[in-house]
Amino acid sequence: xxxxYYLLLSALLFSIGAxxxxxxxxxxxxxxxxxxxxxxxxxxxVTFARIEGTLDGQVMAFFVMVVAAAEVVVGLAIIMSIFxxxxxxxxDDTNLLKY
Amino acid sequence: MFGAQVTALxxxxxxxxxxxxxxxxxxxxxxxxxxxxxxxRHLRWSVQVTVSLVALAGAGIALGAYVPGAPAQxxxxxxxxxxxxxxxxxxxxxxxxxxxxxxxxxxxxxxxxGGAFVSQAALRGAAGAGGSVSTREPETTGGRDGAAPADxxxxxxxxxxxxxxFALGGMMTFVAANDLLTMFIALEVxxxxxxxxxxxxxxxxxxxxxxxxxxxxxxxxxxxxxLYGLALLYGYAGSVRLGDxxxxxxxxxxxxxxxxxxxxxxxxxxxxxxxVGPFHAWTPDVYQGAPTSVTGFMAACTKVAAFGAMLxxxxxxxxxxSWEWRGILWAVAIVSMAVGAVLGLTQRDVKRMIAYSSIAHxxxxxxxxxxxxxxxxxxxxxxxxxxGFTTLAAFAVVSLVxxxxxxxxxxxSWAGLAKRSPLIAGVFTFLLLxxxxxxxxxxxxxxxxxxxxxxxxxxxxxxxxxxxxxxxAAFYYLRVVVVMYFSEPAAGGASVTVPxxxxxxxxxxxxxxxxxxxxxxxFALEWAGAxxxxx
Numbered sequence: 001x002x003x004x005y006y007l008l009l010s011a012l013l014f015s016i017g018a019x020x021x022x023x024x025x026x027x028x029x030x031x032x033x034x035x036x037x038x039x040x041x042x043x044x045x046v047t048f049a050r051i052e053g054t055l056d057g058q059v060m061a062f063f064v065m066v067v068a069a070a071e072v073v074v075g076l077a078i079i080m081s082i083f084x085x086x087x088x089x090x091x092d093d094t095n096l097l098k099y
Numbered sequence: 100m101f102g103a104q105v106t107a108l109x110x111x112x113x114x115x116x117x118x119x120x121x122x123x124x125x126x127x128x129x130x131x132x133x134x135x136x137x138x139x140r141h142l143r144w145s146v147q148v149t150v151s152l153v154a155l156a157g158a159g160i161a162l163g164a165y166v167p168g169a170p171a172q173x174x175x176x177x178x179x180x181x182x183x184x185x186x187x188x189x190x191x192x193x194x195x196x197x198x199x200x201x202x203x204x205x206x207x208x209x210x211x212x213g214g215a216f217v218s219q220a221a222l223r224g225a226a227g228a229g230g231s232v233s234t235r236e237p238e239t240t241g242g243r244d245g246a247a248p249a250d251x252x253x254x255x256x257x258x259x260x261x262x263x264x265f266a267l268g269g270m271m272t273f274v275a276a277n278d279l280l281t282m283f284i285a286l287e288v289x290x291x292x293x294x295x296x297x298x299x300x301x302x303x304x305x306x307x308x309x310x311x312x313x314x315x316x317x318x319x320x321x322x323x324x325x326l327y328g329l330a331l332l333y334g335y336a337g338s339v340r341l342g343d344x345x346x347x348x349x350x351x352x353x354x355x356x357x358x359x360x361x362x363x364x365x366x367x368x369x370x371x372x373x374x375v376g377p378f379h380a381w382t383p384d385v386y387q388g389a390p391t392s393v394t395g396f397m398a399a400c401t402k403v404a405a406f407g408a409m410l411x412x413x414x415x416x417x418x419x420x421s422w423e424w425r426g427i428l429w430a431v432a433i434v435s436m437a438v439g440a441v442l443g444l445t446q447r448d449v450k451r452m453i454a455y456s457s458i459a460h461x462x463x464x465x466x467x468x469x470x471x472x473x474x475x476x477x478x479x480x481x482x483x484x485x486x487g488f489t490t491l492a493a494f495a496v497v498s499l500v501x502x503x504x505x506x507x508x509x510x511x512s513w514a515g516l517a518k519r520s521p522l523i524a525g526v527f528t529f530l531l532l533x534x535x536x537x538x539x540x541x542x543x544x545x546x547x548x549x550x551x552x553x554x555x556x557x558x559x560x561x562x563x564x565x566x567x568x569x570x571x572a573a574f575y576y577l578r579v580v581v582v583m584y585f586s587e588p589a590a591g592g593a594s595v596t597v598p599x600x601x602x603x604x605x606x607x608x609x610x611x612x613x614x615x616x617x618x619x620x621x622f623a624l625e626w627a628g629a630x631x632x633x634x
Contacts, residue, residue, distance in 0.1 A: 007334075014327055021320050030316055037323035041330045048334040057333060060280050064326065067287045071319055074291045078298055078315050082308040091316070094309040097384040 006047040013040035027079045027089045031072075038068045114176035116165055117183040120158040120191055121275075125268035127154030131261030140254065144214075147260040148206045154264065155199045162191055173633030175277055179340060182277035182411075185630030189480055190274040190407040192626075194400055197487045198267045200608045201396035204495050205259060209599035211505070214255030215390045215498070216299045256299055262292040263396065270400055274407030277415075277634055279329045279339040279365070282408060286325065286372070289404060290318050293397055297389040302505040310388025317381045318371070325368025331361030341416035342634040349419050362417060362424065369412065373405035374454075375461040376435030383446075386454035391506060394450065395494035395605075398457055399487035406464050406483055410476060413468060415634045421471055428469050432561060435462030436568040443575045449497055449508045452575060453490065456534055459572050460486055463565055467549040470556040477628035478548035484623060485533075485541035485616050492609020493530045495602050496523060500593045507593030510579065515588030520595040524583045526610055531580060533613045535573040541616030548624065 013036060020033030042061040049057025083089050115122070127150055138146050166188055173184025208214045269289030276282035298311030333339050335357035336347035348358060367378060374382040386394045417424065439459025446452040464486075467479030500507055500516065500523075507513070517524035533540035546569065550562045598606065616623055 014323075017323070018320075021316075027312060027316065031319070034316070034319045034323055037320075038326060041323070041326045044327070044330040045333065048330065051334070052337045054337070056338065057330075060329075060333070060339070063280060063284060067284065070287065070291060074294055075315055075319065078294060078308070078311045081298060082305075082312050085305060085308060091312070094312055096306055096309055097313070097388050 003047045003051050006043060010040045010043040010047065013037075013043065025090050025092055027082075027091050030091060031075050031079065035068060035072070038064060038071075111178040112176070114174055114183070117169070117174055117176060118181065119161040119165065120195065121268060121271045123154055123158040123161060124195075124264055124271060127151065128261045128264035128268060131264060132258075135258055135261065143257040144206075144208070144254060147257045148202075151202055151260045151264055152199070155195055155202065155267075159192075159195045159199070162188065162195065166192075171630055173630065175633055179342075180278050180281040181272070181275045182633045183275055184633035186407070186410065186476060186480060186632055187275040189627050189629065190403060190483070191271050193403055193480070193484045193487065194267060194270050194274070197399045197403065197491060198263065198396070200488070200605050201392070201399060201491055202260070202263060203601040204395055204491070204498075204605040205263060205392040207392065207498075207599050207601045207605075208255070210498060210501075210596050210602060211301060213301070215301055215392055216255040216259050217301045217304065218254055218256060255301070259296060259299060259393075262296050266290075266292040266296070266396075267400065270404035273404045274411070276408065276411070277341055279332065279341070279344075282412075283322070283326055283329055286322055286368070286408075289401070290322065290372075293393075293401065294318060296393045296396075297385060299393070300388075300390040303388075306388040307390065310385045313388075314381055314385045321368045321371035321378070324364045324371075328361045328363070328365030328368065331357050332365065335361060340634075341412065344416045345419055345634075348417065358420070359423065362420075363427075365412065366409075366424075369405060369409045370431065373402060373409060373461050373464070374458055375465055376431040376438065376458070379435065379438060379458045379461070382458055383451045383454040386457070387448060387450045387508070391450065391494050391498040395491045398453070398494065399491045402457065402461070402464075403483045403487055406461075406468065406479065409468055410479060411632060414471060414476065415632050418471055425469060428465055429561060432462045432465040432469065433564060435459070435465060436565060437462075440568040440571040443572060446575070447510050449500075449510060449513065449579065450494070451508075452510075452579070453493055453497070453534075456572060456576070457490065459568060460534075462568070463546065463549060466553050466558060466561055466565060469558065469561075470552045472552060472556055473628065473631060474555060475549070475552040476631065477624060478545075478552040480627040481616075481620065481624055482545035482549050484627070485545040485613070488609045488612040488616075489530055489533045489540075489542060492606050492613065493527065493534070495598075495605040495609065496527045496530065498602065499523060499596050499598055501596050502591070502593045510582055511589065512593040513579065513582055514586035514592055516583040516593070516595065518588060523595045526606060527583070528580050529610060530613065531576040533617070535576045536569055539614070539617045541613045541620070544617055544620040544624075548620075 017033045017037035021030050024030050042064050045057040045061045086093055131147055131150060134146055173182060175182045266289050269285050272285035273289055276285050294311055294315040297314050298308045300307035329339060332344055335353050336344045371378040436459050439455050443452055443455030464479055464482060467475050467482060533542035536542040536546040553562050
């Protein structure tokens with residue numbers, strides 16, 4: 001088993017998430033891409049913990065999960081409140097503030 | 100520690116005396132949530148304000164009692180995750196003082212009848228709670244709709260107070276975090292409440308909600324970068340403690356790719372929070388759309404927290420490899436100053452203008468961080484203290500200039516303001532001069548100490564550029580002064596609302612501190628230079 005492959009997979013997932021944030025237009029999908037980034041980091045942490053032979057990285061992954069859950073609560077609340085006002089979750093429509 | 104081997108766990112030792120200020124703030128925030136559930140609606144505002152202010156004062160007293168007897172080299176506690184040393188104590192004091200003043204500003208209820216915050220976060224942007232979607236305003240005036248008049252009687256969302264305390268607790272942990280995981284958790288604890296607070300404005304609901312969405316999506320994106328940086332550095336050093344990373348960087352056979360990729364990603368996350376340079380895109384929109392009191396809190400305290408953490412990360416974790424990253428921070432500082440100074444020239448909105456000014460100031464602060472010397476550390480922290488009070492008072496003044504639609508932030512409605520309210524115009528002029536860095540204000544002393552520390556470390560070209568950009572930025576500060584004093588008042592322009600006691604205290608405190616630090620900076624400089632980081 002070569003742990004390096006998992007690191008590459010994690011980097012790939014992180015990049016997919018980052019590109020998704022930049023190109024997708026629906027706030028919910030953008031948010032899902034951010035979650036993908038966070039979870040790809042979890043994969044990295046666990047892989048590094050395996051390479052190191054310590055448990056620190058696995059414990060950190062749990063912390064990240066808790067933070068991601070808290071972020072979902074806050075994020076969906078914000079997205080929902082603006083959706084109620086506008087009937088749209090597209091981030092192209094949120095363009096009142098510029099320049 | 101290894102694999103399946105199970106060792107007996109011993110409970111970590113906790114230095115409760117040193118941590119007391121943070122514990123008080125977070126404890127009061129948790130109590131605030133309970134009060135929200137159990138106290139009747141008409142009592143909530145007074146109870147929440149009392150609890151929050153008492154908690155901040157108590158935390159300040161606990162800090163004041165701890166500082167004189169604190170060990171000079173600092174202590175680390177909670178299994179070395181928190182380092183409570185001289186810089187952390189100074190930044191805690193700064194954060195508590197700024198939040199106390201900002202909390203008064205947030206609690207103001209007379210300037211905007213009922214308070215600046217919506218009574219229920221779920222209220223729609225269209226006029227009144229019952230407004231249907233079809234009444235959606237056209238884009239040009241979409242932000243203009245106020246809440247229905249009846250809404251004023253229903254009071255404000257008092258959850259703003261526990262949210263402020265949670266954010267403050269996160270900030271205090273953030274500047275004292277001695278390992279990256281603690282720092283990441285603190286980053287989220289400070290950010291999540293701020294995202295919510297941005298969306299709670301009573302007037303201009305759409306602008307406010309839009310700023311919350313933008314801040315949230317970009318903030319979460321940046322913290323994902325911070326986290327990936329953390330993971331790569333864990334892979335590099337086998338630990339996320341800043342001290343261990345420094346040791347590993349000094350002599351490790353691991354790939355440098357992990358170190359520098361990790362460092363880069365980590366710093367992007369920190370620079371984003373400090374609204375620096377190329378990572379500033381959210382700043383103008385969020386500063387403009389958020390309720391003005393929240394903007395003031397955010398502008399003052401988030402900057403202190405972000406730069407406090409940046410100082411610790413760079414001084415403790417990455418000082419040894421500074422020749423690798425200094426060049427990049429050179430570029431970041433220049434971009435930040437240029438963006439803040441040049442784009443600020445084109446702004447017509449006062450809140451947006453101060454936002455660009457904060458980006459320029461972030462560039463100056465990066466210069467202070469880059470010095471990596473004791474004098475640079477003290478200078479940067481003094482600058483944070485001085486800038487925080489000035490910008491908070493400036494936003495408090497902005498909240499007073501109003502017309503029928505609420506706050507009149509467009510520069511054109513400020514024309515001739517000095518003829519109608521010479522006092523407020525005079526105070527705002529003084530604050531703008533402090534932001535520009537004119538002598539006898541704290542802004543001058545701050546710039547002076549930062550630039551002289553930078554000169555001592557051979558950053559002369561950067562200092563010259565900083566002076567040029569200060570001069571450019573001074574142009575747009577002075578433009579506001581000219582508009583206030585030398586323009587004829589426009590018909591139907593804005594007028595100054597008589598502030599309530601709370602906002603008066605905010606403005607007075609900000610102005611007095613700006614003046615005092617400009618005349619007698621010695622005390623604060625001495626405290627800021629009391630010692631270095633513990634790790």
